[in-house]
Amino acid sequence: MGFAQDPPQLAHPYRDDRVLHAMLERALPPARRGALDPDLQALGDYAQAAWQRAGRTTRRKPVLTQWDAWGNRVDRIELTEAWQEGPRIATAHAVLASGHEAGEHARLEEFARVYLYHVASEFYTCPLAMTDGAATALKASGNRMLMERALPRLLSRDAATFWLSGQWMTENAGGSDVGRTETAARQDAAGQWRLYGRKWFSSAVVGEAALGLARPEGAGPGTGALALFYVETMDGARRRPELVIDRLKDKLGTHELPTAEIHLHGLPAWPLGELANGVRQVAPMLNVTRTWNAVCAVASMARAISLARDYATRRSAFGRPLVELPLHAHTLADMQAEFEGAFALAFEVAHLLGRVEQGDAAAHEAALLRLLTPLAKLWTGKLAVKLCSEALECFGGAGYIEDTGLPQLLRDAQVYAIWEGTTNVLSLDSLRALAGDGLAALRTASEGWLEGGDDAAASDTIRQALDAAARWLDRHGAARDMLEAGARGLAFTLARCAAAALLARQATWAGARGDRRPAAALRRFVGHGLDRLVSPAADDTALLLG
Template sequence: MSFLQDAPKLAHPYRNDRVLHAFLGRALPGDRFDALEPDLDALSDYAVMAWRRRELTPRREPELTQWDAWGRRVDRIALTPAWEEGPHITTTHRVLSSGHADSPYARIEQFARVYLYHVASEFYTCPLAMTDGAATALKASGNRELTSRALPHFLSAEAGNFWLSGQWMTETPGGSDVGRTETTARMDEHGQWRLYGRKWFSSAVVGEAALALARPDGAGGGTSALALFYVETKDAQGAWQGVTIDRLKHKLGTRELPTAEIHLDGVPATPVGALDHGVRQITPMLNVTRTWNAVCAIASMARAISLARDYAGRRSVFGSRLIDQPLHARTLADMQAEFEASFALTFFVVELLDRVEQGMAAAHEPALLRLLTPMAKLWTGKMAIRITSEAIECFGGAGYIEDTGLPQLLRDAQVYAIWEGTTNVLSLDTLRAFGPAGLQPMREALDQLLAGHSGHERVAIDETFINAERLLTSLQNDRAGLEACARGIAITLSRVMAAALLAHAAHWASSHGDPRPAAAFRRFLGLGLDRLVVHERSDDVMLAADLASSPEPSTGTHRSFQGA
């Protein structure tokens, strides 16, 4: 019989994740860790089952039935098994509600659950993130009536009582440019607000509720005139009320997630707050939903590396296993180091979110959270694409075959750089986050993390941070130049912060007899922190538009920024 290659097996995501174990060991008291473990074990058991199911059964996607056999408009969506199981998994293991517990560790415990559940959920975590964000926004609004109505459903411990919330913002005129919103809100003869318009992307269309931006009748143009409304999508009999589904989107990835184009034709709505500045009312949810995005991105990295590592121990070529071949081992080691850095930054943001939400933050930490959240989201989004791409290459031709389930890792990863703001949108948001304090909150955090560290590794982190400060200073009167460099600044600062966090984790692990985090720290530094490349603006214009001619040629096309 001819040779048949063993497929990669998914190692138990919790029991075999030393990075998660070490973090929780540092971050949680022993009794909290012990209480959390049964959920982490169970969610990982589910993940292993879901991977095996994916190997044995054809992949399914949601299906929209718009009309029943008798001509009635029903807009019924058939979901995948993982989505049908979502409410039970979510409520049984408190994947969502644990983040709103009255505990200084609420977000840590929540996002540990999310990290292990995400890939197996087939992006059911997307509407969970929207629901978490909606709960956060409603709490911040002070609207007691809506809070008492919606939160018992959003944070329910019972699957039959659990509601999902969508987030209806994107329209055909623009995504990030919400000021061009065309949906209108009108009050009917009974004093009930109703929404009319078209929402171009609705990733939680199966949810029972949504937050939507709309322009009240008679309001002016622009972003400030928009209001934020709460809607419930179906009536007491379960029929859509003023919502029709035009079609489901056919997407590159996240295909199990039913993303829809919808029309609103008089759906009843309740203002969340005042009838203006609706975007401000959304703002409290951004730290939450962007953190979900980053946690899900590192979960995809962990899955890709786990499968690639297992395969490297099974696959033999030229007389030895892949794992024993020096170049392949180095490739896996580089991937692991980048993952550990991404994990460290993401869960540091989770810790900050906990402290800020619980009123336990140090003076500099609210500003630090505002700065690091868009940075962590944009950087991990890019890293997820890079690492999943490298991982499927580790399988050779098998990584390109759809039946293996491996290409899906890369196609799904592409969404992390798009959801909750593209890389460029969040890079510009990072510039806004500097505020009056500039980089001082980050400087304070670095000093705390690196206290007691010395030598060339500390110097490398400090010098890169100083270079970023100098670049910001040099461009303070050149807004266009600053915006052009925003991506390099954000990624460099992300890597600097991640390096400091790795150094801190390595110190803790070494004292407990584990040298691997120190190796990851050294490897990550070796891959470089500085992404501060300043290009000539004239070349930007010429190449971006592919102009036939350009201004006078410069003496150099780019330079690495090393300060004055």
């Protein structure tokens, strides 16, 4: 019989994740840590079982049936097994509801659950993120009627009463340019608002509710005239006839997630607040969904690295296991260091979100959250693609074979850089976050994270990179075109500086307990460089595009 290769085995996503354990031990009071543990154990068990199940079955895409046998429009979507299990898993373990409890650690605990559940959920976390964002926007609106109607459902811990909410923003004419929204809101004879138009990208179409942007009848053009509306999509067990699903999109990745193009033909709707400034009302939702995006990107990195590391102990080449080959081991260590930096930044944003929401934040932390949220989302989105690609390469040809389940990691990773704002959109958003006090909040936070650290060289490198970023801003601040052209390099630099300072904090904490691995991650991460600043030449840009 010929050679047969052992496939990679997935280490337990919770019990064997030292980075997650160390963060939780450092950040959470012991009582909260103990209360959280059963949910994390269960979600880790589910994730490991889901990986094993995926190896035995052919992954399916959702199927849309638009008409029944008798000519009735039904728009019924058949979901994958993981999606059918989603309401039970998410509510039983408070994957979403826990983030809306009292206490500054609520969001941190929520996103620890999200991190463990995400990959196994087959992107059921996408509508969960939309639902979390909708609940947050409803709370911020102060609309008591809608809050009393929707929040008990959106935050339910019972699958029988749980509702998903979509987020309907994107249209054919404009993605990030929401000012070109064409969906119209009109009042009927009874005074009920109704929506008319087409939404081009609806990732939670199987839900029971949604928040969507529309232009009230008679309102002027532009973004400021848009209003934010709440809608319900179901009439009992039947989809409302005013909501028509045109088709499901055939995407590069996230195949199990039913992403739809829809038409609205007078769907009943309720404004969250004033009939204007809807984009401003969306802002609380985006802070939440972008944090979900960052944590889910980090979860995909963790899965890819875990499998690659295990495979390196099973696959032999040139007479030795891969893990014993110096260059392969060096590559895996590089991946691990970058992952630990991304993990530290994503979970700091999660913790900051909870502190700000609960009113427990220090004076500089609201501004810090405003800056780090787009930075974490854009950097982790790009890094997930890079690390998942590198992980597939660690498997050689097997990484390119569909039925190993590995290519799915790379295809899915590409979405993180696109959803909730592309890299360029968020780079420009980070410039807006710096418009007030510049780097003051990040400098204040970084000094706190570096305090008491043992690695003076790393601390100096972080401070020098922040100084370089400040000089770059001073040099280009008056030249808007140059500032925007270099915004991506600035964003990556600031994200890496923040991640490095957070790694330094973790290394100090772990070193006092005899664990030298976070210090090694810090050294290697800083060794990869922090400064990504560029000053693009406008003439060269014009020539290259001419």
